[in-house]
Amino acid sequence: MIQAEEFVEAARRLGFEFYAGVPCSFLTPFINYVINDTQLTYISSANEGDALATAAGATIGGKKAVVMMQNSGLGNAVNPLTSLAYTFRIPLLLICTLRGDRQLKDEPQHELMGQITDKLLETIAVPWEFFPTEAAEIEPVLQRANAYMNQERRPYALIMRKGTVAPHALKRASIPTRSPINEGNNLGSTQKSFFTGDKEQRVSRYQVLEKIVELTQQPNTVIIATTGYTGRELFACSDRSNHLYMVGSMGCASSLGLGLSLVLPELKVVVIDGDGAALMRMGNFATIGTYGGSNLLHILLDNEAHDSTGAQATVSAGVDFAKIAQACGYGTTLAGDDLLLLDALFAADSNSSPKFAHLKIRAGTLENLPRPNLSPEAVLQRLISHISFQEKAEGREDRKF
Template sequence: MISAERFCDELQRRGFDFASGVPCSFFGGPIALLGREPGRYVPATNEGSALAVAAGAALAGRSSYVMLQNSGLGNLINPLTSLVMTYRIPLLSFVSLRGWPDPAEDEPQHAVMGPTTQPYLRLLGLPNWILRPGDGLEQFRKILGAAQDALRAGRPPFVLVEKGVVGTTEAQPPEGNDTKLDSGEVVRTITKLATDSPIIASTGYTGRELFGIEDRPTNFYMQGSMGHASSIGLGVALAKPDRKVIVLDGDGAALMHLGAFSTIGSQQPSNLIHVVLDNGVHDSTGSQPTTSSTTRLEEVAAAAGYQTWRRCRTLTEVRDAIGSALGSPGPHMCVIPTRPRTGPMPPRATSSLTPESIRGRFTAAIGGAPDATTVSGAS
């Protein structure tokens, strides 16, 4: 294992003095270290943005790199192919290899990207190397040397990092958590008010919390697809205008695809209630900070065209906001400051349910179409 300090120091020694990225637990240590030094790391809202930020710094003469999870590689492709590769911008990328080498050993949402990450990069003609847990500092240095040769040749290199390669470092928790609500109490309050309303829960700890508090067929637990809970909720709300639809989102996920707010505002789904649990961190990847402290999400929703928007600081305010939203036309936004989660978390829904069964029972519970896998094609 390479310590987080050695990982960052070796890159710094080679002149790489600017980084951006989206958190992954594999890179929790380096991100925590770099985040303590102003100007060294930019926490981006999504992977494409991270690449563009690093590309801008590279255009201005900084040696830059990005760190991200392979599940977010798709967000990276447009700026990678149309910006970095087209303009031959020298940029180094570190990508964690989730779902690899054995997809069955990871979460279901990584089963597709794990085995296809390296072949996909090869398809694009991009040089890449795998850094494995048994590789030490010398192997890391050899890979970085080869990556720098690729950069000088105008080809953006990728270093693919397996689990357990880089050491961890304790993240610094946000201040002022003692005045914030417990997310479990908030989720429990909302589920009691929701009765049979469909609930779409964002990926990570939010979905796990909902599953542990009250599992029911009208819950849809996202595995992966971070940032798209509100868009899924919009689709359900438009397809089922007679049902109130609740989205349980996280601040990091909401920020990742903030443009969804504008789409919701333009479509005006009167039955959509969008709840953001804002704890200021990416909980499930190591509590790296999000940018929600400088973004008033309820005000963004207001500007996007939501009918109501509130920031709730007490459970009484949460009850009032959700109760009012259930009885009035929306779309509604409710932002709830919560403490970062501590202690043991409930298991993922997929610990006892397959993704297909989650989808099937949800569709059946809200009166959707028959399971597509059981419908024969028209002749």
């Protein structure tokens, strides 16, 4: 058995200061130690996949990150592990507990995952070893993990067995305090409607993207476009070094943007989301509302359809995303079908809270819509170089990984 301090401090010496995850009783001492330390960051995510994407965003911003989860939740993280971290080559240290361990009697729901955790990691090309149980093992384990991540720029996993870490008491509040919620409304938020009432004249996605490009200055802004037509249309509209075109990892654009915005608070992070993607990972609204700052702008383009897969209808027609964002703690929440909504969003002052816009658009896309002519890895490395160049120009550190 080791002390939480022994592992966390050894990891800190290698630069690991950002943690995101979903709790497991095996991880409690570990999480408590991180929360207690004001120099470390812990993000309590609603979903293991969102935790991984948030950590990926932090890594893009230059902070080495650790993702913590129970193996029962590993299934929730398989998609971003395979289509985000693997595809873009983002190194992350994954700590996954081993519920259903063959050596222990455990709850029936953990039986199968306990048998296949190691095989599942191997299947998705994530190398692993057991979490250290003795203090003398910590440094060698971390060195092996760090060397692999530096060389391959992909995740490395440590599987933690029960009783590995000694108890550690929680001494600080687990999450930051935000404005109180009263009868479903965030008292600190501002909500405004920009509806014209003419559904037949709704703007196209491309018109919206042109407007967003017009409103964003390249040096101090990053634009993250959700998977599907949104990223491809943004590329067709204007291919800039501050753009990230998501592929796969549907629903993870907002959690990735959260992680990046937290480690680079001087950078404006604009996330362009879709209704299908937002519905898939709506729990991240609450995480953004709790942790996000005013440098995060979350724009949801809602055409009430899964456009790139055949325009099958989503259930968004009856969903008021702006009210959801307001209830989750966003500082400014706007809704409408008029491009003036974007002017209001970028001009809004929401103090220290994130900003949100729900913009209704029409379905459809451009004829002969191109795909980005750079690989996802190249797009990401271009973005990192862009951020690094901007930071050097402003006298700040180089955050390239």
